[in-house]
Amino acid sequence: xxxxxxxxxxxxxxxxxxxxxxxxxxxxxxxxxxxxxxxxxxxxxxxxxxxxxxxxxxxxxxxxxxxxxxxxxxxxxxxxxxxxxxxxxxxxxxx
Amino acid sequence: xxxxxxxxxxxxxxxxxxxxxxxxxxxxxxxxxxxxxxxxxxxxxxxxxxxxxxxxxxxxxxxxxxxxxxxxxxxxxxxxxxxxxxxxxxxxxxxxxxxxxxxxxxxxxxxxxxxxxxxxxxxxxxxxxxxxxxxxxxxxxxxxxxxxx
Numbered sequence: 001x002x003x004x005x006x007x008x009x010x011x012x013x014x015x016x017x018x019x020x021x022x023x024x025x026x027x028x029x030x031x032x033x034x035x036x037x038x039x040x041x042x043x044x045x046x047x048x049x050x051x052x053x054x055x056x057x058x059x060x061x062x063x064x065x066x067x068x069x070x071x072x073x074x075x076x077x078x079x080x081x082x083x084x085x086x087x088x089x090x091x092x093x094x095x
Numbered sequence: 096x097x098x099x100x101x102x103x104x105x106x107x108x109x110x111x112x113x114x115x116x117x118x119x120x121x122x123x124x125x126x127x128x129x130x131x132x133x134x135x136x137x138x139x140x141x142x143x144x145x146x147x148x149x150x151x152x153x154x155x156x157x158x159x160x161x162x163x164x165x166x167x168x169x170x171x172x173x174x175x176x177x178x179x180x181x182x183x184x185x186x187x188x189x190x191x192x193x194x195x196x197x198x199x200x201x202x203x204x205x206x207x208x209x210x211x212x213x214x215x216x217x218x219x220x221x222x223x224x225x226x227x228x229x230x231x232x233x234x235x236x237x238x239x240x241x242x243x244x
Contacts, residue, residue, distance in 0.1 A: 004179045005191040008121035011128045015189075018119065022183050025117055025130045033104060040109065048107075062147070062207055077129045081147045082107040 021078065027053040028080040036084070043084045050080040097184040101135055101232075101239040106217045114232055114239045116220060119181040120148065120197070125155055128181075131218050135230065135241075139221030142180070143173060143198035146216055150202050152176075164198065173198035180224070182241075190243050192224050 012018040031053040032039075039048060039055075047065045048058045051074050059065035062081070069076045103112030114135040121128035131148045143164075160175035178197035182190045200216070229242040 004121075004123060004193060005181060005189060007123070007126070008119060008128055008179050008181050008191065009189065011121055011126060012119060018181075018189070019183065019187060021130060022117070022119070029102070029104065029115075029117065029132060032107070036105060036107065039107075062150070077151065080132075083146070085108045087109060 039084045040086050044086045047083050097190045097243040099182045099184050099241040121179045123177045133220035134217040136219040139219040141198050141223050142221045144218045145200045149200040153202055172201035
């Protein structure tokens with residue numbers, strides 16, 4: 001389905017932008033994982049937003065966090081938003 | 096063959112790291128896309144969006160596509176959307192897979208305000224994609240990747 005793939009990449013702003021976003025998103029994921037032990041202590045049960053490999057905001061409320069990102073001019077759809085929890089989770093799924 | 100790297104990730108929770116992969120999720124009808132971190136889950140029949148990615152598009156989903164799905168944690172309502180997932184392989188080439196039905200978790204504002212059921216559930220890359228690829232998983236040696244034919 002090359003046409004659909006082209007449409008997808010175009011929606012990301014083209015191939016160069018697609019790759020740039022991919023790299024930045026990877027950096028954000030690595031940052032989150034490396035900082036998670038600290039984040040669990042300081043932001044347990046909170047939403048955190050990571051952008052350009054830094055913690056840009058946090059809030060107990062997801063809608064409030066999204067609003068705050070908008071005020072800071074950070075594109076919400078590009079930020080890595082994650083709920084931080086000290087609880088153990090188990091995910092299994094069937095359909 | 097194209098190789099897409101996976102990585103160990105804990106999704107912000109206290110758990111053993113799970114194999115994860117990042118992909119650009121493009122919703123064809125909505126002409127919109129965003130990056131998602133999927134847990135690679137051979138236990139999931141279908142690929143599904145949970146949490147923030149699902150919430151982003153909640154208002155644009157169609158009630159007539161809703162279906163119940165059940166798992167160990169209980170049952171949940173999902174909407175369906177046709178989607179394409181685009182990955183980057185190790186040579187920086189794009190690899191895509193089309194999903195005739197991507198399950199998107201139904202989330203209410205009440206759920207969001209209460210942080211109920213949403214936060215800790217990762218999006219899942221299920222067997223509708225994994226069964227077409229080869230999955231190599233050697234966690235002790237930090238080797239985890241998907242091979243696309």
